[in-house]
Amino acid sequence: MTTGTAATRVLGVLAIITTAWVVVSAFFLTPADVVQGDSVRIMYAHVPTAWIAYLAFVTTAVASGFSLVRKHRTLGFDRVAGASAEVGVLFMAMTLITGSLWGRITWGTFWQWDPRLTTTLFLFVTYVGYLAIRRVDVDPVRRARRSSVIALLAVLEIPLVHFSVVLWRSLHQEASVLNTDGDVRLDGLMLFTLFSGVVAFTLMFVWLVMHRQRLTALSDLERVVGLDAAISARRAEGVSGIHAT
């Protein structure tokens, strides 16, 4: 049994091509920054991974909302929610690691208990907790209900993370693209490479979520089939016992 389809294969190939372009552009085509020098290249991974993590957690919340409200296919939405959160945690970890490396080179420190950094780490830990809670319940229906409520609450942290640099005085710079005044403070090719990174990571995100949710569906199915098989075995045992007497 496979989790791949024609659509996921196309997505996978597109993700590889766009990622390859981002790597080439980030390392060889884009210029160094006037202040940061070559360390600016970290941005092409750092910013897209942060945005995709936000996207993943919002997807988790939306799918969780549907899972709670709808009467049919609720488990399907729950699987998407769980898969999206897993991928989101992965991307958020990459955001924290790349940000920390950039911080060491630019700020002079790996970590600072600054509003943006702290709220991002808190968001990451929240979703690690969410994923742990998902694994506590064996019953998929109960798992879906419990984790949906947590997902709908956890997503409220995202505006706090994004606007933390505006709400508080922060060492972290304000947004260069999605900022409050609408100005874009990036040179042309830098901006294009940044958006290429967003496209590449979005394709990767969709590809990973599709595979992961199908894998979860198979795992849930295996449990149901296993239960059916156990019941059949017990019945067969009883029937063979009758014939024996």
Added chain:
Amino acid sequence: MDLTPRSAPEPKRSSRRVLPIVVAVLASVAGLAIVVMFLTSSIDYYCNVDEVGVREGCDDTRRVRVQGSVDEGSLQSRAGNTSFVMSFNGVSLPVDYEGEPGGVFQECIPVVAHGRIVDGVLMATRIEVRHSNEYEAENADRLEEAEKSACS
């Protein structure tokens, strides 16, 4: 033949059930620790240079974080000691730091210095560079010049 229902075997406390609970508890503890660390670090007031001695909390009675730009020509490094003047909104503050600041520290760059103000000088124990949200190509001017000359 005995067809009476059998009692279910004792459920095993498998590690597959315990591990998620442990992780969830650890995540909760980590979340609490993060909030505590954030609040503890916020004890040092975050002031701009022009707020020193003006805004409540931004004075010489406590540790502060002061933000400003390093004045051009003010940077001096001697025997592992760094001194410079930082300014914000036309107000200046001398800074003394034992060590060499890391990151892309240089003149005319915004910095945040942590420390205590003694006799009008910020005795810094930590200096961080605060990068702006503008990204500009290293040789943008030269590129523009070259493009202009090529087109004219």
